Amino acid sequence: MKSGSDPDFGPGDRVRVRKAAPLGHIRTPFYIRGHTGVVERICGAFPNPEELAQQRDGLPAQPLYRVRFRQQDVWPGYRGNPADVIELEIFQHWIEQ
């Protein structure tokens, strides 16, 4: 059986960050919600910070990905090298394919 900690994605996969605005302690910055990037690496699995902030154990641990986004996709009118990127850590439950 698949556990909650198993990564659904791997390096090179294109992933989209959920566009949602739930309340609470969220480690997914607003500026990246709804954007599509590419998994750079799997960082491991970590207790869900949204649950930890509510005094719960945050288990099962959520896979955490390093995701790379093109700056010109993230910021309208971005000025700079088209190859410029921004990379963030995105928890699996914040990803929709």
Add this chain to the structure above:
Amino acid sequence: MKTAGRYEPYSYFQLMEVSLRELLVEKGIVTEDAIAGAMAAMRERGPERGAAMVARAWIDPAYKTRLLENGSRAAEALGFEVPGLKLIVVENTPQTHNVIVCTLCSCYPRMLLGLPPEWYKSRPYRSRVVREPRKVLAEFGTKIPAKVRIRVHDSNADMRYMVLPMRPARTEGWSEARLAGLVTRDCLIGVALPKIPKTRKS
């Protein structure tokens, strides 16, 4: 904390901190001395450990490989204890420049670099470096050529980041300690590049 002739009421969070600290001391969970000692140790820590890791990577290719594979293990290999730290080291190359930020708060590898500078925690740096990194870097005096790709790293969750800068030219034969002296805190965050101090002509 009283200051002679001046009194400012505690803010909400200061009051919370004092209340919690006094309760912990009262219940014998920690001592005032232990708290003061931990704070002093944190204040005294500078970027020397991070600089030592960079200098080692510059002279030892095998260590550099380890550093880029797993920053925390590489810190331990030099005898630096980093409990709980998940460190990712990102390498500057002639094609790529890296810069670190934490847009959500002020996450920073304190065990290796000491306390973050005030500007690192400021809203202008946090909000601007993600969307106009070239402009912000230029304000630090770091001009990145247009053909060089910039990677901005938002330290937004469980990992911490450190930049491995490029070794400056004309440092052949330098000792590890002398090389480490070139690596400033700002180089490790990615807002500066190591520079050889200008030597005075005698």
